[in-house]
Amino acid sequence: MPRVLRVARSRAGHGRPVARTAPRQLVVRHEPRNAETAPHALGAYLTSAADRFLRSNFTVPRLSRRAYQLDIGGLVERPVSLRLEELCLLPQRTLTVTTECAGNHRTTLSPLPPGEPWSGGAVSTARWTGVPLATLLERAGVRAGAVEIVATGADSGQVATGHARYARSLPLARALHPDTLVALRMNGAPLLPAHGAPARLIVPGWYGMASVKWLAGLEVVAEPFAGYFQSERYVYREPGQAVAPVTDMRVKSVFTSPLSSVPVERGPVRVAGFAWSGSARIARVEVASVGGGQWVEARLTGEDEPYAWRSWELIWTAPSRGRHVLRCRATDQAGNVQPDLPRWNELGYGANGVQLLIVEVR
Amino acid sequence: MPRVLRVARSRAGHGRPVARTAPRQLVVRHEPRNAETAPHALGAYLTSAADRFLRSNFTVPRLSRRAYQLDIGGLVERPVSLRLEELCLLPQRTLTVTTECAGNHRTTLSPLPPGEPWSGGAVSTARWTGVPLATLLERAGVRAGAVEIVATGADSGQVATGHARYARSLPLARALHPDTLVALRMNGAPLLPAHGAPARLIVPGWYGMASVKWLAGLEVVAEPFAGYFQSERYVYREPGQAVAPVTDMRVKSVFTSPLSSVPVERGPVRVAGFAWSGSARIARVEVASVGGGQWVEARLTGEDEPYAWRSWELIWTAPSRGRHVLRCRATDQAGNVQPDLPRWNELGYGANGVQLLIVEVR
Numbered sequence: 001m002p003r004v005l006r007v008a009r010s011r012a013g014h015g016r017p018v019a020r021t022a023p024r025q026l027v028v029r030h031e032p033r034n035a036e037t038a039p040h041a042l043g044a045y046l047t048s049a050a051d052r053f054l055r056s057n058f059t060v061p062r063l064s065r066r067a068y069q070l071d072i073g074g075l076v077e078r079p080v081s082l083r084l085e086e087l088c089l090l091p092q093r094t095l096t097v098t099t100e101c102a103g104n105h106r107t108t109l110s111p112l113p114p115g116e117p118w119s120g121g122a123v124s125t126a127r128w129t130g131v132p133l134a135t136l137l138e139r140a141g142v143r144a145g146a147v148e149i150v151a152t153g154a155d156s157g158q159v160a161t162g163h164a165r166y167a168r169s170l171p172l173a174r175a176l177h178p179d180t181l182v183a184l185r186m187n188g189a190p191l192l193p194a195h196g197a198p199a200r201l202i203v204p205g206w207y208g209m210a211s212v213k214w215l216a217g218l219e220v221v222a223e224p225f226a227g228y229f230q231s232e233r234y235v236y237r238e239p240g241q242a243v244a245p246v247t248d249m250r251v252k253s254v255f256t257s258p259l260s261s262v263p264v265e266r267g268p269v270r271v272a273g274f275a276w277s278g279s280a281r282i283a284r285v286e287v288a289s290v291g292g293g294q295w296v297e298a299r300l301t302g303e304d305e306p307y308a309w310r311s312w313e314l315i316w317t318a319p320s321r322g323r324h325v326l327r328c329r330a331t332d333q334a335g336n337v338q339p340d341l342p343r344w345n346e347l348g349y350g351a352n353g354v355q356l357l358i359v360e361v362r
Numbered sequence: 363m364p365r366v367l368r369v370a371r372s373r374a375g376h377g378r379p380v381a382r383t384a385p386r387q388l389v390v391r392h393e394p395r396n397a398e399t400a401p402h403a404l405g406a407y408l409t410s411a412a413d414r415f416l417r418s419n420f421t422v423p424r425l426s427r428r429a430y431q432l433d434i435g436g437l438v439e440r441p442v443s444l445r446l447e448e449l450c451l452l453p454q455r456t457l458t459v460t461t462e463c464a465g466n467h468r469t470t471l472s473p474l475p476p477g478e479p480w481s482g483g484a485v486s487t488a489r490w491t492g493v494p495l496a497t498l499l500e501r502a503g504v505r506a507g508a509v510e511i512v513a514t515g516a517d518s519g520q521v522a523t524g525h526a527r528y529a530r531s532l533p534l535a536r537a538l539h540p541d542t543l544v545a546l547r548m549n550g551a552p553l554l555p556a557h558g559a560p561a562r563l564i565v566p567g568w569y570g571m572a573s574v575k576w577l578a579g580l581e582v583v584a585e586p587f588a589g590y591f592q593s594e595r596y597v598y599r600e601p602g603q604a605v606a607p608v609t610d611m612r613v614k615s616v617f618t619s620p621l622s623s624v625p626v627e628r629g630p631v632r633v634a635g636f637a638w639s640g641s642a643r644i645a646r647v648e649v650a651s652v653g654g655g656q657w658v659e660a661r662l663t664g665e666d667e668p669y670a671w672r673s674w675e676l677i678w679t680a681p682s683r684g685r686h687v688l689r690c691r692a693t694d695q696a697g698n699v700q701p702d703l704p705r706w707n708e709l710g711y712g713a714n715g716v717q718l719l720i721v722e723v724r
Binding site for chain 1: 389391393478685703722
């Protein structure tokens, strides 16, 4: 669905509902649908379902809620199959989680690697409600020798090596972490098909590729998984470096206000944004005005939740009319600092270079 | 003048002229005025005076054409002073010259250096008519021991080291080159105040800082000049490197069509732009589609003049709906190739990294 239809009253006041089309997202690819959250919507702490970015490797599978079944097998004491209503009746947990596509900001890498050309809108935050994956694994009983859990989605299609289903593995420790969820609801509502209905993984702190949508099966394995999306995609390949898996979101900050397309008046200007890191909470965000300006610490504001982005703001006084450039830089409590230049890698993941905001002051 | 007033007839046809404001340039700084040529105007081979970028270090000096006098002195046989009508009566030469601000594309450098935050609009092409500087120097008679010609503008103001006039030197050989002009006309019309009226230098192939506006004096000197704009600004300062003067424009190519803000329809799309280099003519421009795509050679089109940018085009067939990214890369006949990443330097000059064009295909 490229556009969201809204029913609104016409301005003339005749009371006749008219259909209005409002582009809610910036389309990166139409089929399978990939889209960014639009800049004006990136400023909200929680992103609505309509505004949320979409990243799909294959066509969205439409799963019947009635026929849905999650199979847990492999190296377990007793294979388990759970229907949706059984999942819904298990104890639920709700977490606010920022999810970022590993390819977000890929277009800031030079030379541009292959893959979807994401700008900065492939990140969103939502409240996810679901069953801890650990609860399900305890039910099945993980046997000795298990090293990973392979999560398989119902989506599949052609890749470079042939036909593949989307599948990613999690190390056992991460799979058993109480905050790794099989999510059934987003922002209080059942998941939409585009977001993984009826059930998807949520792996807080990791890039989005780990949060497998349209979850169909969980398999406990004794050897590291080497599927296409585990060993060919979503890995860091850098010249002269060993191939490394993409896991935690790297520390990053972005501007959300003012929008670069909207000129501001002279005088104090509220500059705001978000910062996040998969490794630790945000320790600070600094902003520098114009090239070579000193870094000034911004104020961390709003909610402080462990897996969600942190809002920040700063009152900046525009020194003169004209074009100004601001930079923002985040540091997390583990000491990771956002670098000026993103670290180049062949597939273009984890681009977290310092962002520029070009502001026109009138 | 931040906006150009146009008188247009109202749509209702009442015949009453209404003033319309049309922003012709993107303002970088209001005072002194610095502005970029707008993206839609960058596609013309010759840029009109209204669309031409403006780069001023100080407030525009308004010189009287009647009182104007160009003084040539220093290490010469006979000091010469020429009034404007005397300059106009000397043999003239017309050259098409692309001038680029040395700070153009500064915002593509990371971290962002100080200086005006130019995007890509600080480049324009015009037909300049004027007297070869060599003609004037022959009149004055350059004496043995001369090494440089210092050109001083009528503009001045505060800089980090105190009060300064704008002044830049040229090596004697470059000053005596028949294509270095004291220009009196741009695109056939007398120079506008913002562009250096009544006379300015034009140094083809060099970044714009050499083409001194509001030319007031020429001094032949026996020692290399070390004024503020010669030794403190417009130099390449790089970590671990000797300071080097900014001279020739580095090889570069840009997209001018389609505009990134305008979606295109599926099917063949004409992609076009310009390429230029201060060192040699353009040998080829290549375009690659999407990250990792192969470089495909574009067709060099239009006029082929030694000091002007070269237009190029390519018919690109959008393989699918959605966002696509194209890259363009120029190579000059001296073998200089546009690099993927611009070469960082403290003052942010000569940024000529490969440009991206993000195209939305519907």
